[in-house]
Amino acid sequence: MKSFEHVYRLHRLMKRSRYPVPFERVMAELECSRATTKRVLAYLRDVLGAPLESSREPRGYHYSDAAYELPGFWFSAEELQSLLSLQQLLASFQPGLLDEALDPLRERLNQILKSQHLQTGQASRIRLLRAAARPPGAHFATLAAAVLQRKRVRIDYQARGKSERSAREISPQRLVHYRDNWYLDAWCHRAMGLRTFAVDCVCEAQLLDSAAQELPDTQLDEALGGSYGIFSGAPSATAVLRFAASRAPWVAAETWHPQQQGVWLPDGRYELSVPYHRDEELILDILRYGPEVEVLGPLALRMAVSKRLTQAAAQYR
Template identity: 45%
Template sequence: MDRTERFYKIELLLRSRGCVSFDALLEELGVSRATLKRDLQYLRDRLSAPIVYDRFDNGYRFDAAPGAAGRHELPGLWFSEKEIHALLTMHQLMAGLDDDGVLARHLQPMMDKLQGMLGADESEARELMRRVKVIVTARRRSPSRYFELLGSALVQRRRVWLRYFKRSDRSTSEREVSPQRLVNHRNTWYLDAWCHGSEGLRRFALDAVQDARALDTRARNVAIRDLEAELDAGYGIYGGGDAKLKWATLVFDADAAQWVAGEEWHARQKSRWLDDGRYELQVPYSDPTELTMDILRHGDRVVVVGDRALALAIKARLAKALAQYR
């Protein structure tokens, strides 16, 4: 049996028998004493298995002392789809944060822990990361020095001075903000913060921060529920508050419906199948920018109904795009 199988076997024996002697483990596994010692050490050090030696019973068992970890499960390929996506995405996010080594000293312990969770040894973890691919498109990389500074200010509850470039009107402004939350949306990092100049919550793209400096002033605190109500109620990164919300009704043709019916566009979306096989999706929005982009992605497979302003905006964008291909 290979090492991964031995790990499973050790886990099973300790869980089913409670306490197992070293000689009994040797007999069950059919390996040398040195190999078994290495396996037990690896389970403890790399996979965080709470295995202890019980001198009274002369055997090994899982630690049942107060404060010890609960039921231990070996990592590996039996993760669910959501779990394996979460682990690999987390690994990829952390790997992508640091291009110049600034954060390596902070991230390496977490990277090592994730790698240990992804496979029984380093080679297995690397193999898994090659066999399961998370594709990222249109990713905007943020300067890692600002991510570290803003993350530290967020944890320490300190205000930050920013020089920020606003893409919509190509203007630059200086602001004093109180960081509230870091958000990763479509593989791009944003900072949710209270802007002391405009006296309101704002969302800043980290890659548009031209300069940043931590201040000694204590940050203003905004309750998470207020933050979510203000910035998360609408569609995508342009959340907006409940007071600004409108609902868009989108009807997809029967072909597109087979795909869209399995997608979550918004946590509060409403949907239903129509009698002719089409699919109706309703989503809340305040700013139509991101919603418009997602609607245009489906081309002639979707139509906006009941929202004349949004429908005209989509029509105008399609007409402008068509004019460029004459």
């Protein structure tokens, strides 16, 4: 372990301890000899100016100023490697999206890791597989800037499955990354209501000088987060799904919705209740389980799933 690692561990120990830490515990935490422990204590106090003091009763070391932080850029070896891995994961998570902005950070992390004789090329051993992901489009940066700067945006939007574009002025509220794709929750000034836009369907985007209309988080959560999936709207029904015993352990460990309810049945099957507003996305997820799930209600959802399965089976007759 390098000397800066000793200092870092000692600093973290002092920050999280509510009471003076005995010398023996400091030595055990640093995993070094008595002499080295004394040198690290002295370095932290005398060179880095830490408010490190010792007390007789109770016996030990503590910070007299809990707000003290180490000067500069201090991370443990594990944290540095984790940061580098996360940075590379982000690059693969949305290829090219933030490469230019992250390049200086990537280079700085590489320099620090190399100075500590740590490997920098192991993040490729972490695989991130993306399914049905669409490129975020040319206007992601503009929309992200509008969200963070709290500005309105004028957009041309072409919904998937429609041939015509619509011009709208919107007040962006939140960017949402959902199932490997980006969405924008915004107040639409043309519709006078909250809408969710697929970012890749935005054809044009112009950042405006006017301030965005602010909506409280409670209103956003109620309007956009109450129902199943990405579709907005307060829940209007509750789907009751019964899963076969062979699939039940996996489904019981999944979160379909924050307000879901699950019940184990005596025969090992599992019933899941999920609130929803629009059923398009919910039907697709139900169909993934084929014969291992049955829709108990509502009747309209049960009939819709049955119709889709009948149509799918007809393709193979």
